[in-house]
Amino acid sequence: MSISSTTPATSAAADAEERAIPKQRGRRRRVELSEGKKQERKLGWLLCAPAAIVMVAVTAYPILYSFWLSLQRYDLKFPDEREFVWFSNYVTVLTNGYWWTAFGVTMLITLVSVVVELVLGMGLAIIMHRTLVGRGLVRTSALIPYGIVTVVAAFSWRYAWTPGTGYLANLVSPEGAPLTERASALGIIILAEIWKTTPFMALLLMAGLALVPDDLLKAASMDGATWWQRFTKVMLPVMKPAILVALLFRTLDALRVFDNIYVLTNGANETSSVSMIAYNNLIKGLNLGIGSTMSVLIFLTVAIIAFIFVKLFGTAAPGSDEGRR
Amino acid sequence: MAISDRHPQRRTLRARALAAGAAIALVAPLAACGSDEGGVPVLNLYQFPVENMQSVIDRCNQQAGGRYEIVYQVLPRSADDQRVQMVRRLAAKDDSMDILGMDVTWTQEFASANWIKEWTGDDRAEIENGTLPGPLASAEYEDKVYAAPNNTNVQLLWYRKDLVPTPPKTWDEMIQMSRQLQAEGKTYQVVTMGAQYEGLVVLFNSLVASAGGQVVSEDGKTAVMDEGAVRGLETLKTFATSGVTTPSFSNALEDDVRLAFQNGGGAFQLNWPFVWASMQGDAPDLARNVGWARYPGIDPNTPSVTTIGGSNIAVSSYSKHPDLAFEAAKCLRDRESQKYLAINAGQPPSIESIYNDADMAEAYPMKDTLLEELKNASPRPRTAAYQNLSTVVAAQLSPPSGIEPQKTAGELRKSIQAAIDSKGVLP
Numbered sequence: 127m128s129i130s131s132t133t134p135a136t137s138a139a140a141d142a143e144e145r146a147i148p149k150q151r152g153r154r155r156r157v158e159l160s161e162g163k164k165q166e167r168k169l170g171w172l173l174c175a176p177a178a179i180v181m182v183a184v185t186a187y188p189i190l191y192s193f194w195l196s197l198q199r200y201d202l203k204f205p206d207e208r209e210f211v212w213f214s215n216y217v218t219v220l221t222n223g224y225w226w227t228a229f230g231v232t233m234l235i236t237l238v239s240v241v242v243e244l245v246l247g248m249g250l251a252i253i254m255h256r257t258l259v260g261r262g263l264v265r266t267s268a269l270i271p272y273g274i275v276t277v278v279a280a281f282s283w284r285y286a287w288t289p290g291t292g293y294l295a296n297l298v299s300p301e302g303a304p305l306t307e308r309a310s311a312l313g314i315i316i317l318a319e320i321w322k323t324t325p326f327m328a329l330l331l332m333a334g335l336a337l338v339p340d341d342l343l344k345a346a347s348m349d350g351a352t353w354w355q356r357f358t359k360v361m362l363p364v365m366k367p368a369i370l371v372a373l374l375f376r377t378l379d380a381l382r383v384f385d386n387i388y389v390l391t392n393g394a395n396e397t398s399s400v401s402m403i404a405y406n407n408l409i410k411g412l413n414l415g416i417g418s419t420m421s422v423l424i425f426l427t428v429a430i431i432a433f434i435f436v437k438l439f440g441t442a443a444p445g446s447d448e449g450r451r
Numbered sequence: 452m453a454i455s456d457r458h459p460q461r462r463t464l465r466a467r468a469l470a471a472g473a474a475i476a477l478v479a480p481l482a483a484c485g486s487d488e489g490g491v492p493v494l495n496l497y498q499f500p501v502e503n504m505q506s507v508i509d510r511c512n513q514q515a516g517g518r519y520e521i522v523y524q525v526l527p528r529s530a531d532d533q534r535v536q537m538v539r540r541l542a543a544k545d546d547s548m549d550i551l552g553m554d555v556t557w558t559q560e561f562a563s564a565n566w567i568k569e570w571t572g573d574d575r576a577e578i579e580n581g582t583l584p585g586p587l588a589s590a591e592y593e594d595k596v597y598a599a600p601n602n603t604n605v606q607l608l609w610y611r612k613d614l615v616p617t618p619p620k621t622w623d624e625m626i627q628m629s630r631q632l633q634a635e636g637k638t639y640q641v642v643t644m645g646a647q648y649e650g651l652v653v654l655f656n657s658l659v660a661s662a663g664g665q666v667v668s669e670d671g672k673t674a675v676m677d678e679g680a681v682r683g684l685e686t687l688k689t690f691a692t693s694g695v696t697t698p699s700f701s702n703a704l705e706d707d708v709r710l711a712f713q714n715g716g717g718a719f720q721l722n723w724p725f726v727w728a729s730m731q732g733d734a735p736d737l738a739r740n741v742g743w744a745r746y747p748g749i750d751p752n753t754p755s756v757t758t759i760g761g762s763n764i765a766v767s768s769y770s771k772h773p774d775l776a777f778e779a780a781k782c783l784r785d786r787e788s789q790k791y792l793a794i795n796a797g798q799p800p801s802i803e804s805i806y807n808d809a810d811m812a813e814a815y816p817m818k819d820t821l822l823e824e825l826k827n828a829s830p831r832p833r834t835a836a837y838q839n840l841s842t843v844v845a846a847q848l849s850p851p852s853g854i855e856p857q858k859t860a861g862e863l864r865k866s867i868q869a870a871i872d873s874k875g876v877l878p
Contacts, residue, residue, distance in 0.1 A: 201873035202542055203563050203835040222876040306702070394647070398878060406877045409535055411839050412542070412564070413873055 195418035202412035215419040232399040236380040239319040247327030255335045272325040280389035308395040318386045334368025498552025502796040511782035519775040541566040549770040555589040562597035563835030567765040570596040585828035586801035598763035601784040602798035605757045605824045608744045609720040618744035629695035643721035645700040647849035653758045658683035660756035660829035662749045671834030674867035684856040691851035701850035743817045756829045839870035
């Protein structure tokens, strides 16, 4: 699987491509391959083919089907008026204020929560990595928020921030209902996201920390590097691949934010994310055309972000380990 | 000794366990099949939670004499959750749903989606007989009847007799009276629902209907928003900006309004009749001074037209026993069932003659006013896209003080039409 540098998110397409690419590349770059090597490669492809085929079957079909639905006027309320409308649904969605508001909200939540999580996660990872006493206890307790079901956690946040039942509501402003105002509601949603997924970030970063050789750090400190210099000049560069994996995972995950918003505000006061608004149109509105259009647009956003990650961070990005060879 | 003692005991235990297991294995599939194959056909009633509903179902099952058995599948409390659960099953053509108890506003949507069966012939004649015209209209779609009206509801004007000697007939009069009370330093507020939800759409619909206006054409295919609708918007704006509302008007739901009035926070309340029973229990002193009157109108010479609430009963298109389902549905909403629920679950009936029964007077002292309003009530816009329409209307009318009648009407016409054409995007 090391040849392709396509994005992980478009894995369905990538899988299909991958089976075509090796021959070309093989001809172009690896002419010197011996017969044995060729056989080995062939076996490799044969071995991963079943998995790839299953992947394509379970991911490509729904993706193509929602794309097909997005080109139609298809509203369960009006079954007789189903018709093919080309890209008219895309025009409708992309010229709609609600969609762009939700898009902005999603981007804001993603950006803020991922940045904060990276910083906190790094701190937590270092603590978990360095702890000498009660290491198991420290690691376990740090992972508790990640172990709690999101909806359950979201409900306890909701009650905590509801005046009358909650212990947090009156902490910030004596008579306010923070979940009913846009800015504070968004703040609470982001807080809930960060609380919930920082441990995940920390876990991935800790794996990266384990890659940093102790000798390197010792050598740096012999050379008189301060703690900060060791962190930025030694640890971070070594950890870069792990950081990118963590960032990519969390960004794509944050982009799909749904549970917390659904429970905390249900999208009131313009706090809907793109997933929320797609759900509202698809499930509540029964509008398969518009709803699928939104799903496809979310898919494209995810694909673009994954692509940018891989291109922007180049060789160190996950999935493209060619440069390191 | 001990060992040889235990062995036989263990063996008998194991033997018993085996026997029991075998018995269960043999009987269990029989029990599972018994209900459907050959036995009494089970009719699943999917309905929101209703107090004492089981008694009604038991009576119908008894009456059926073994021809069918209704089983009550209770849906969640919130209307949105009920609808989502129903439509997901219906979209998947779930044949385990037979009878659907649903909000009046879903009838046209389900009918248009071909999810519920039309009522024809004798069945239709039977449910039309003696039923109030307003509730009946809520069960129609494109001149066909798709559901049987079950219970119904309208909002009334509740006022403090100690502050207001004669109830107002119009909104203008009510605002004026309220201002007068305010000037005298007395309790003056008019409390009603103004949050961004269905309640605001109900208020808007009552105002438009009272002004003789129309939101959507009769066939539910075109957004109208005529002069009357603009007048309704004007009244709503005037009311919201007149200073007679409570500060929480634009956030108030039914229960907030009930509580505010019950705690002495208003001279007038526009709300459903459930507030009466609650007032009797929680604030009996205040309740003694509370009177009721017809919902205020817009024009002094034209009585108000109020929005119909309540629920209908329909038969799913995917039911395996449609004939029995129709029969069971008729029983669930017949005179006896409706009257029982009117008294034991606080649901006003849709059959007119029930209001004349002597024992109704105790539970519904306001029944004459209720009936008067019901005879001249307006269903909400009857379009399959009602759910979408309601969402966009609530969003555009919120907060009501921000309404600019002409402009808002134009925007509403556009977004309602988009909703009807499946082009509307829901927020």
